[in-house]
Amino acid sequence: MHRFEYRGRELTCEDVPLSAIAKKVGTPFYLYSIGTFLDHYLKLKEAFKAANPLICFSVKANSNLTVLKALVKHGAGLDIVSGGELFRAKKVGVDPQKVVFASVGKSEAEIEAAIRARILMFNVESVQELDVINAVACRLKKTQKVAIRLNPDVQPHTHHYITTGSRENKFGLSLETAYKLFMESYRYPFLRFAGVHIHIGSQITDARPFVKAIKRVLKFVDSVRFGGNPVEYFNIGGGLGIIYSKEKPQTAKEFAAAILPLFKDHDLKHGLRIILEPGRFISGNSGILVTRVLYEKSSDSKSFLIVDAGMNDLIRPAFYGAHHEILPVWKVRGKSRRHSVDVVGPICESGDFLAKDRTLPVVGVGDLLAVMSCGAYGFVMSSNYNSRLRIPEVVVKGKRFFTARRRESFRDLIRNEKIVSEVI
Numbered sequence: 143m144h145r146f147e148y149r150g151r152e153l154t155c156e157d158v159p160l161s162a163i164a165k166k167v168g169t170p171f172y173l174y175s176i177g178t179f180l181d182h183y184l185k186l187k188e189a190f191k192a193a194n195p196l197i198c199f200s201v202k203a204n205s206n207l208t209v210l211k212a213l214v215k216h217g218a219g220l221d222i223v224s225g226g227e228l229f230r231a232k233k234v235g236v237d238p239q240k241v242v243f244a245s246v247g248k249s250e251a252e253i254e255a256a257i258r259a260r261i262l263m264f265n266v267e268s269v270q271e272l273d274v275i276n277a278v279a280c281r282l283k284k285t286q287k288v289a290i291r292l293n294p295d296v297q298p299h300t301h302h303y304i305t306t307g308s309r310e311n312k313f314g315l316s317l318e319t320a321y322k323l324f325m326e327s328y329r330y331p332f333l334r335f336a337g338v339h340i341h342i343g344s345q346i347t348d349a350r351p352f353v354k355a356i357k358r359v360l361k362f363v364d365s366v367r368f369g370g371n372p373v374e375y376f377n378i379g380g381g382l383g384i385i386y387s388k389e390k391p392q393t394a395k396e397f398a399a400a401i402l403p404l405f406k407d408h409d410l411k412h413g414l415r416i417i418l419e420p421g422r423f424i425s426g427n428s429g430i431l432v433t434r435v436l437y438e439k440s441s442d443s444k445s446f447l448i449v450d451a452g453m454n455d456l457i458r459p460a461f462y463g464a465h466h467e468i469l470p471v472w473k474v475r476g477k478s479r480r481h482s483v484d485v486v487g488p489i490c491e492s493g494d495f496l497a498k499d500r501t502l503p504v505v506g507v508g509d510l511l512a513v514m515s516c517g518a519y520g521f522v523m524s525s526n527y528n529s530r531l532r533i534p535e536v537v538v539k540g541k542r543f544f545t546a547r548r549r550e551s552f553r554d555l556i557r558n559e560k561i562v563s564e565v566i
């Protein structure tokens with residue numbers, strides 16, 4: 143459930159009408175319902191209560207500082223993938239022992255910064271990375287926990303750009319390689335092989351691929367424990383799907399009911415702690431993008447609504463062919479006329495669209511549209527393409543709204559540039 147709904151004719155976020163925000167901050171803008179973020183996080187926490195898991199929100203999905211702080215304040219940890227995300231994690235004061243660091247390409251500088259910050263563990267993706275972490279930990283005279291990311295080779299049936307747990311992906315290590323590493327963990331005196339990690343893909347609506355992968359990896363855990371390695375953590379990654387249109391994803395409760403029984407023996411006998419890294423499940427439906435119609439254009443065969451948000455603001459439709467519902471901020475009175483349109487942005491690319499051949503109520507120039515389910519992989523994937531300014535992120539709690547990130551200025555746009563006179 144999310145907190146964007148019509149009250150009377152107008153779409154609201156929690157208790158705030160959208161037009162009031164548009165009037166204050168201009169368009170386009172991202173809008174987040176903090177109540178929805180917390181609700182989704184707490185639902186997952188409640189569903190997994192029996193296992194007392196560590197829930198690390200995946201910062202890559204939405205890295206807004208206010209959002210992160212709100213989740214952290216309610217007990218969430220963070221899943222990070224870069225020095226920049228570590229910087230954000232530190233800024234919001236998360237307990238570093240609730241931070242896990244994934245990524246196939248961590249640089250030595252990032253590794254050093256994370257060890258210095260005393261993060262809980264790295265999710266390690268290659269043998270060479272283990273050598274680097276060991277060497278840095280040795281130099282810093284620290285012991286560092288690591289989890290080995292395993293590639294369980296399952297097909298999660300989602301968009302091929304966001305499957306990550308099958309053999310042909312670049313992620314993780316095969317069970318055979320990982321087994322060898324665990325058996326030779328003595329070769330890494332500054333590392334503690336504390337866990338295993340999987341992440342099989344994103345927007346997975348069905349628990350079965352998770353179950354399959356977890357079963358496989360639990361067998362692996364048993365075998366390395368048998369070999370004398372205490373494995374304390376099983377990080378089951380993120381990937382829980384949400385409703386964009388007609389999907390029927392598992393609920394947090396259903397997911398937990400499918401997953402928790404698999405851990406029963408391990409949990410009770412040996413204390414294997416579960417870690418989750420949800421991004422989209424918490425943030426996807428907690429945010430929207432609000433845009434204004436600039437122009438309408440029709441030919442014999444096609445109608446276009448040209449809006450002020452483009453693919454630089456929301457790249458998911460262009461990049462993944464992703465579907466986002468589009469709602470008029472003001473519901474059209476009575477039985478509205480509907481027609482098929484392409485909702486497109488101002489960018490000089492044919493791929494610049496938010497929706498194609500979408501049946502929408504007839505709206506006019508100046509009207510506001512809400513592009514739904516944009517709280518995950520929305521703003522974070524935005525860019526300055528076409529020298530467009532990145533747009534504000536506005537947060538709502540109850541009756542109040544605040545700008546959590548202001549609209550960029552032209553000055554911001556050229557902040558790191560100079561005209562190099564020597565070459566002119």
Ligand code: LLP
Pocket residue numbers: 200202203221244304306341343344345379380381382419420421422423458462518519
């Ligand atoms: N953990 C790891 C190791 C990941 O790679 C990801 C996402 C997550 C957790 C969080 O996954 P989630 O719960 O959000 O599915 N830009 C794409 C999604 C890319 C996902 C990358 N990895 C999109 O817009 O659909």
